[in-house]
Structures are given as structure tokens and as C-alpha cells.
Amino acid sequence: MVDLRDRGYFNDVTNQKAGECCYADAALGGVKYLHHRKQVGQNRVILSPQDIYNNLVYGQNEVDDDDDEEEEEEDDDEEEEEDKHAKTSMQTLAWIRENGCVLEEACPYTGIAVPPKPLAERRNDVKLRIVTSKPVELDNLEEHIRTIGPDVIYTGPADAAAFDIAEGHSVLVMGFGPEYWLIRNSYGDQWGNVGYAKFTRASVHGRFLINGGWAPVGISYHDPNGDPYDVI
Template sequence: MMARLSFSLCAAMFFVGLWLPLVAPRQLEEATMSIRFDQWMAINGVEYESIEEKEKRFNVFKENLRLIESVHADKRSYKLSLNKFADLSLDEFREQYMGLRADAAVGKKAPVGPFMHANLSAPPDTIDWREKGAVTPIKNQEACGCCWAFSAVAAVESITKIKTGNLVSLSEQEVLDCVTGGVSRGCISGLMGEAFRFIINNGGLARETDYPYQSIQGTCDAQKSSSKAGTITGYERILSGDEDSLLLAVANQPVSVGIDGSGFEFKHYSEGVFTGDCGTQMNHAVTIIGYGTADDGTDYWLIKNSWGETWGDKGYMKLKRGVNLCGVAVQASYPDA
């Protein structure tokens, strides 16, 4: 993994005003590219250990910029940006940030129990669980592929708020450290179902402040996990590909889902309803926290990611709904409390 040294926050803020918006595709001179790269480095607090590493990253940056501008030339319903991943190749990005273990068996199974939201015959046209105070702020998994832990914990945080009235930030690190013995492998990959089962068997999950995130798997700490700020009694799977049932579930609570987040456009998503090209390989995990319809009539899912606020629309994404885009309904589950 490449080494980065952080600028001070003040230095980064000083250069924010120099940021240039993306323009239509054109042949950019090397000097112009270099200026934009320096601006990107300042905004993101990045410095490289050697001239050779900087030159390598500059070449990746230029290619990413050209691809972004080619997408914008098509005037799609969404926009991309030179976010914090702009100096990473697609292969590097996938290696560092994709962490969901595809569970083919899950997609073939019916829900664990009777679908608890099946009786909701008329779900609301739109819902945003942030407006109900049931969503914690955006978190950042950093270069640890434990999106599965963040996705599951976000769903548990929300159902805890819905059931108890208390919104508490819970510990992804406890899940990362303590989920062992199954297929989950810490920062390499994991399953939300295993995270849910651990929380059930553990009698709950500690507060994030008691068991803070370290972005690396450590040893399970029983003392830190002794506080139980969020508990669940079980979890249920939604039948693979069933977006109607997924909508009924989201109308009642945020839902943990797998997704194909490995594409270039997903990597650089910034705003709008994403309708981009992506497959159905389950390699990333997020949490659906709502749904709605855009002004142009496009139905969408509202997704909470775990790549920090500098990705997407301050950490969130609108994903086209009704076509199982990016496999959003293939591997979905939610906790009971």
C-alpha cells in the first residue's frame, strides 16, 4: 500500500479556494494537469514519499480525470468527482476498499423467518431515516475492507434508535476483532450475517467511544466490549432480487445490503441518481436508509456508505431503484430488536 503523509488541516483549507471545477472533455496540457494534481493533493492532505511515487500517482490521476470528463460529456443523471480515490487505479481501489464476501448460498435461501414486514400494504412514497434521527453520521472504514462490519453496525444503530428512542454510535472495531471462526476475515472480507450473529450471541455491541475504530483487525477485547449499548434478537434475510420486499423492509428500518461497488463510476460518484454501468458481484456492503423519486421521475434507493464524507454526496448515494442495479437486492438483511 502506498505511503502518504498528511498536510495540516489549515494548509488543506487554504488551497480549497483554488479548486477548479471539472470541465468538458478536452486535451489538457501537462502543466494544467500538474496544477490540478497539486490542488487535489492540498485539498486531500496528501504528500508522497518520493518523486517517483508522485509521478506514478500523477499518471493515475490524469487517466482518472480523462475518464471522468468522458462520462460528463454524456450529460448523465449523475456526476463524478476527483475524490480521495483519484490517485488510485481501479485495481488498487478494489484491493483496499472491497470487503464483502460474496455468499452465493444466501441468494438462494428464503428469509430466515417469516417476512415481518409483509403486512405493510401501502408503504410511504418516500422515506429518509436521517429525518427521523435514526442514522448516525457517516463513518470511514479507511483502507480496511471491513465494509461488512460498517453495514451491519449501521443497521443495528438504526433499529436501536427506532425501538428505544436512543441513537448511539456502536463499535465496528468490536465486530472486526471478535467475529472469528466463520468465513469473515477482518479487513480482508466478511459477511453481515456473521456480524449480526455475533451481536446476538454477545448480548449486544459496545459504544464506539468504548471500543474505538483502529482500521486494522486486533484481538477481541472482552473488557472494552463489556458495555452493551445496542442489542438485537435476531436478523432476517430478504429473498434475493426481491426489491418489492426490500422496499417494505426499508419503509420500516434501514437495511444492510451487498452491492457491486467496484466500478470506476461508483468509485468516483458525486451526486445525482446513479444509473451507471455496474455488475452484480457482491464485493461491497452498504446500508439502505431510505428511498424516493427524483424530479425526473427516476425511483432511487438512498444509500449510506462507509468511505467518509468526501466520497459521494457527503457520504451518501442515490441509486436507481427497480432494476436491481449493482445487485442491490441480491444480498439484503436486517436485524430484529
């Protein structure tokens, strides 16, 4: 069994409330874990999901990820909803890779998307970014969690019998046991077991609740051009 909470690199569970920004919460959960691990638990940060939410909703500074598999054929209509939300997680990580993250104090959370700062102005607030992101297949998920860190995935739906009609939701997979995946949600500590839950690894109605996802890899304190961000 692996439970990444034991390593001490997670912040408290967040609560997205009415904001439809689960992808930002899940992605930043992974980014913060990697930063805290690199800093050996020092220089802890609270990053802003609102900043990511604003930029992705309003389409500013969009990123086309040439390294992803967007061109991969999607011939299974049953998985269309899942693919859409997996792509949201993928695009979130690609955006963070190119544009970095700001602290919560620079863009406090409201749950309501508003027009973001211009990129040049926002650059003064950026503290870190990820080096890259990658897809993690189900067969490799255990090893990735054990050696690198958490994985951003589409889970859902809440009603396991309603795969074809439920909306998607992104969570963070950050542990596992022989019969379950341990996930961290973004609905506060009143959800599940203080914000966490165990999802079965068994097939449910012919499908796995968790079948892989996208993961942030590496932390950089320089922008893609090599210029350093302001010190945390």
C-alpha cells in the same frame, strides 16, 4: 419516497478508511437506528465497528446461524462473489445477536484488526444486541424500510460492467424513490453526496445493483440468557 434520515435516528456517516470492515459499519448503522428509534431519540450511542471487525477477522466467538439459509444451493457461479459478501453481512448480524455491541470508547476504531478481548472480559462492555436478523427480498424491501428500518446489503461493483471480477461491498439501504434506492456508505462525508448516494432501481447489464439483503430486527438490553447489560 422514504428517507430514513428524516426521522433523526442516524449518527454521522462513518469512514472505514483502510479497514476492510464495511460489513461492520453497515450492520451497526442499522443497529444504532433501531436503538435510537426504540429510545425515541434519547440515550444515543456510538457503537464500535472495530470490536466487530476484530472478532470476525480473528474468528473468536464465531456463530453458526441455524436459522439462515446457508445450505441453500449456489449453482450460479456468476453470483459467487455476491453470496460471499451477503454471508458476511448475515454472519455479522448473527454475531451481534449472540454477543452484542460495545461502545466506540471501549474499542476505538483504528482500521487494523487485532486479537479481541476474551468473551467473558468483553461482556462487561456490552450495552445492547439485536433480537434477530432476517433476509429481505427485493419485493419486500420498500415495506421493510418504511415500517422497520434500514437493510444491510451487498452493492457493487463500482463499475457496473464488471460484476464478475469486482470485490463486494456492504452498505446500508435506508430510503427509496420511484427510480432509486438511497444508500449510506462508510467512506466518510466526502464520498457521494455527504456520504450518501442514489442507486438506480433499473437493471444494469442484466442485473440489479440492489436485490435484497439482511436486516437487523429488534433491540434487547439483555444477553441471550436474559441477564441485563450495564445501563447505557
